[in-house]
Amino acid sequence: MIEFLQVLILGICLGFVYALMVSGLTLIFGVMRIVNLAHPILIICGAFVSYWLFILIGLDPILSIPIAGLVVAALGVVIYKLIFERNAAQQTYSEMTVLLTFGTAMVIDGILSFVFHNTQRTTSPSYATDAIFIGDIFIPLAQLYSGLVSSVIIVGLAVFLKYSDFGIAIRATSQNRTSAELVGVNVKFVCLISFGIGCALAGAAGALVSFIFSFFPSRHWEWIAIMMSLVVLGGMGSLKGAVIGAIVLSVVSSMVGAFISPAWSTMVFFLSLFLILIIRPKGLFGIQSD
Amino acid sequence: MVSNQTELIMLGVMKILKEKGSFLLNNKKIIPFLILIVLTGLPIIQFFGNYNYLIHIVLFSFLYITMSSSWNIIGGYGGFISLGHNVFFGIGAYFSGFIFVRYGISPFITALIAGLVAALFGFVVGFITLRVKGPSYIISSIALLMIFRILFDRWELIGGTHGMTLPHNTFPVEWSKIPHYYALLLLMVLSIYLSWYIRHSKFGLALRSISHDEIKSAVTGINVKIIKVTAYALSAYFIGAAGAIWGDYLTYVRPNIFFIILIAANMVLMCILGGKGTVTGPIIGTIVMIFFNEFILAYFGATELNIFFTGFLMIITLMYFPEGIVGSLKKRKLLPGFLDWG
Amino acid sequence: MNSLLNINNLTAGYGYGPDIVRDFSLTLNKSEVKCIIGPNGAGKSTLLKSIAGILKPRSGEIFFDGEKISEKEAYQIMRLGICFLPQERAIFPNLTVAENLRMCAYSIKDKKVAEARIKEAIEMFPVLGQRLKQIAGTMSGGQQQQLVYARAFTIKPKIIMIDEPSLGLAPSLVEQTFNHITQIASSGIAVILVEQNAIRGLETAGYGVVMDLGKLVFEKPAKEVLQDQSLRELYLGKALEK
Incomplete structure (x- = not known):
């Protein structure tokens, strides 16, 4: 029972981190219908920013979240301007846009691999190896902190989307681009900013990832499918769905890892993606692409 | 002075080409036939020295032309962009490799059966994944690849992450590649023929209409499901067979060689670069890509x-000429006839 | 050039397709109501779309209050004071009514003004006030229609363009809709109306503009159009026989 509770808590903490990892992905999809396969590599970019800040000036990864977010957001805006802006206007050709993001992921992967090589890295702040005990339940601080920080960021994002004018404009644009334009929303600007926010979220997630997982540039291929399974379960384009999907799958995969075999825990994500395909043949996404 | 001379020669060549060449260039059969004869006779150069590198590059091109032509059947004609198509490559390699290691039957004998296994498997997977289109399909194809990577990494019977080592053949070094050369040449010719045949058949017409609009196709009486899944299985066949030969060529079969997304990315890129949905596009795209890769290396x-360069090339192609080399030339009516197979 | 809207020799079309609107010119004065009628495919909706900036004109110019708007983005044109209500219901079905109203007032920079305008609109359509928390898409057709027209009173544009307001509506709703339009017109907003139900449209309008094959056929006071027997046969729904 105690072991079960412990795995459950760890799964939930990790689930929030996963939710943060996919929140940007689902936001970008909602507004622009771009399935951004480059999102995981952007998370790794964020992780590298935190890693070097930690190594060079000893900055705590949690404190480096804003910097990682800003750096990755800037990178994202550049990518958007160079590659996606002309495609974002026309929502057709979405398959080609997916391949464009795929190409972008390869480009960034290539650069990172070339510069830093594919060695496993992780930041090790003082709490990375610590843990607290609640009764007999043992909770590693790294997971606890990252889960808490993630949930704070996600709540902040949700509040922003729910109550601010710009947030409502983002949601309106994702529902109907033309209608939004007709009430005076500068849709191109909204797209740019949403992409930037999405990438900032990736960067923030990267800072947390840097001390709870070990990371290396090519790892993002594995994350692509994992992250897709999370958003697809909850319905792509919806933040609430992404959080629920992330927590459910994270808990299930932690359970599989703890009680069956760690080797099979990632399989949970991929299999769930396939199961959803079988159950919901209309498409993986809550919002239809066209 | 020199430039003047070259200019004159160029002009002369152009003149001859214009007079005699246009027939040659626009005849659909002569040039491909000549190329085929040259490729069949190419290994003779091994009598004059060790040209292993050249042989390697050519047979590597055969491999990828086979794969990108096959990918084109479902990705180009059918419009299902699969980023996990090397699953079939791996399945073929593992099937034949396993039989070779266990029972000593050479992959050259089992390659066509390996293709069948891959196709059969494609049939089953197709029934599940081809229900969705567009981005959903792309993601499910990546997930398929990931599932296989994990499965084969964990499957101890076939060596887990270390895979299997296959026995070398006993030929002298300059001849050791030749069996693979001819096997892959044969597979390439067959796969191009299959692609050409589908392009000009009623089946291919149905497939292309499905890629435009599934519902309208269904209304005209096309059995959408069967056509899609059959096309998927057909596109898996030669990839599986090529995988079997490639495993033997490498002399080892390992998940991190066969189940990596870069192989699928290459297939997709070669096909798009050349022009997806055309018969000769994947061939041209593959040749350009392989030269490009060798140059980079x-x-x-x-x-x-x-x-990095693969991704870069993919972005440039998609942004500036999404119809690919053959498609763009065809649109401007600049495509020589011997490349215009539909 | 004192009129509110000037369309000079406008030509427009989609993608690589043929011209849908050809060499079309029209002026609209302050508080004028013009109803554009014509057969299917005459280019009426295309005309409105190119005025609104959703579709970029191929040639020709559009001036609003003396300012050239034919090269501006749709949101800029809207902010200048041209509100366009397209055929498909222009609400955000997954947002709440309150959020929809906030979106209506999005272009108003002054928060206090925006709030006051929303209040005004709610007073005009009390049903909306009772349902502020409801998801807009779950309201009845009539209520959604009210939400659409609330936009006119929130934004207070100088021109409102309405594309096929009665399309696909139940007869009782058609009546309600035309009441809204009359209400808008009487508040001093100029209206361009495109309507299949030509007689009903002309009854609301001051001028009738007949459009066919992308071109302006003629423009007359609405009453004359309604009375003209040959026109009735040609454009107001009676079968064409010769």
Whole structure:
């Protein structure tokens, strides 16, 4: 029972981190219908920013979240301007846009691999190896902190989307681009900013990832499918769905890892993606692409 | 002075080409036939020295032309962009490799059966994944690849992450590649023929209409499901067979060689670069890509940059000429007839 | 050039397709109501779309209050004071009514003004006030229609363009809709109306503009159009016989 509770808590903490990892992905999809396969590599970019800040000036990864977010957001805006802006206007050709993001992921992967090589890295702040005990339940601080920080960021994002004018404009644009334009929303600007926010979220997630997982540039291929399974379960384009999907799958995969075999825990994500395909043949996404 | 001379020669060549060449260039059969004869006779050069590198590059091109032509059946004609198509490559390699290691039957004998296994498997997977289109399909194809990577990494019977080592053949070094050369040449010719045949058949017409609009196709009486899944299985067949030969060529079969997304990315890129949905597009795209890759390897050496350049080329192609080389030339009516197979 | 809207020799079309609107010119004065009628495919909706900036004109110019708007983005044109209500219901079905109203007032920079305008609109359509928390898409057709027209009173544009307001509506709703339009017109907003139900449209309008094959056929006071027997046969729904 105690072991079960412990795995459950760890799964939930990790689930929030996963939710943060996919929140940007689902936001970008909602507004622009771009399935951004480059999102995981952007998370790794964020992780590298935190890693070097930690190594060079000893900055705590949690404190480096804003910097990682800003750096990755800037990178994202550049990518958007160079590659996606002309495609974002026309929502057709979405398959080609997916391949464009795929190409972008390869480009960034290539650069990172070339510069830093594919060695496993992780930041090790003082709490990375610590843990607290609640009764007999043992909770590693790294997971606890990252889960808490993630949930704070996600709540902040949700509040922003729910109550601010710009947030409502983002949601309106994702529902109907033309209608939004007709009430005076500068849709191109909204797209740019949403992409930037999405990438900032990736960067923030990267800072947390840097001390709870070990990371290396090519790892993002594995994350692509994992992250897709999370958003697809909850319905792509919806933040609430992404959080629920992330927590459910994270808990299930932690359970599989703890009680069956760690080797099979990632399989949970991929299999769930396939199961959803079988159950919901209309498409993986809550919002239809066209 | 020199430039003047070259200019004159160029003009002369152009003149001859214009007079005699246009027939040659526009005849659909002569040039491909000549190329085929040259390729069949190419290994003779091994009598005059060790041209292993050249043989390697050519047979590597055969491999990828086979794969990108096959990918084109479902990705180009059918419109299902699969980023996990090398699953079939791996399945073929593992099937034949396993039989070779266990029972000593050479992959050259089992390659066509390996293709069948891959196709059969494609049939089953197709029934599940081809229900969705567009981005959903792309993602499910990546997930398929990931599932296989994990499965084969964990499957101890076939060696887990270390895979299997296959026995070498006993030929002298300059001849050791020749069986693979001819096997892959044969597979390439067959796969191009299949692609050409589908392009001009009623089946291919149905497939292309499905890629435009599934519902309208269904209304005209096309059995959408069967056509899609059959096309998927057909596109898996030669990839599986090529995988079997490739496993034997490498003399080892390992998940991190066969189940990596870069192979699928290459297939997709070669096909799009050449022009997806055309018969000759994947061939041209593959040749250009392989030259490009060799160039990059020669100048930059590092393999990490390879993925960078592949991605870069993909972005440039998609942004500036999404119809690919053959498609763009055809649109401007500049495509020589011998490349215009539909 | 004192009129509110000037369309000079406008030509427009989609993608690589043929011209849908050809060499079309029209002026609209302050508080004028013009109803554009014509057969299917005459280019009426295309005309409105190119005025609104959703579709970029191929040639010709559009001036609003003396300012050239034919090269501006749709949101800029809207902010200048041209509100366009397209055929498909122009609400955000997954947002709440309150959020929809906030979106209506999005272009108003002054928060206090925006709030006051929303209040005004709610007073005009009390049903909306009772349902502020409801998801807009779950309201009845009539209520959604009210939400659409609330936009006119929130934004207070100088021109409102309405594309096929009665399309696909139940007869009782058609009546309600035309009441809204009359209400808008009487508040001093100029209206361009495109309507299949030509007689009903002309009854609301001051001028009738007949459009066919992308071109302006003629423009007359609405009453004359309604009375003209040959026109009735040609454009107001009676079968064409010769």
